Amino acid sequence: MDSSCNGVRDKTEFVTIGKFNEMHLLSDYRFLEDAGRLVDCAARDRLLPRQTSNKFLNFMKNRARKHSIDLKILPIGFAKRKMNSTYFHKKEQRFYWHVKFQFPQSEAEYTEKGVPDNKILHKILERYIDPTESDPVIRQRLQIYTSSPSGVKVFMVLDQKKLGLGRYVELDLQKSLLDNLHNKTVIEFPTLCVVLKDFAGDFATCGQASIC
Structure with missing residues (x-):
């Protein structure tokens, strides 16, 4: 057993078309949503007063x-x-x-x-x-x-x-x-x-x- 495995799939790992399924699609969608949310939050934070x-x-x-x-x-x-x-x-x-x-x-x-x-x-x-x-x-x-x-x-x-x-x-x-x-x-x-x-x-x- 690989002791370095944490049970979480690498979201950027390459998956061939033959092995690509709905779970991979949902995972990729969530990854893009999370990335978009981080960018949006960063943009909002720059606009918010920090006094x-x-x-x-x-x-x-x-x-x-x-x-x-x-x-x-x-x-x-x-x-x-x-x-x-x-x-x-x-x-x-x-x-x-x-x-x-x-x-x-x-x-x-x-x-x-x-x-x-x-x-x-x-x-x-x-x-x-x-x-x-x-x-x-x-x-x-x-x-x-x-x-x-x-x-x-x-x-x-x-x-x-x-x-x-x-x-x-x-x-x-x-x-x-x-x-x-x-x-x-x-x-x-x-x-x-x-x-x-x-x-x-x-x-x-x-x-x-x-x-x-």
Whole structure:
């Protein structure tokens, strides 16, 4: 047995036409999608403000407070502080949020940057779980969601040690991200847990307020 084998196929390995099958096609498609996504993320990152001065962070907190959002900024060195790409667009007078999505029934997580605060929550989720509009690669990973007849519920994580254990507040799919964050505490950026309705009872909620 080759001890150097890690069980993962080399995505750039040459495969003859005779041996090329649907699994190779799907793998190549995912490889191209991943490459495209990395290029897109790199381009977006160059456009996103990266100010970390106290003046800028206080400005962000004050703007959030005007929208009745209690934005907490962690000290330098914390992982969430380092990865947070949220910024406030002065001309548009709008937040563009860094959002983390958890899909516990598929054991999957995704991060999206630059989510406008006026976008309706169910529209934000389209690229993940819509049966026709979602990203094909993501759709394959989240198949249990895209094929579920019962639909989903979305909870914002208030604190969490592991999925299902912590405090959550249910959000309204028909409201904007801004409206959903109203009167809530956000530590750096929102983490949203997307749950099939059949499993929603496993998540302890704290009502509409962020304190419980």
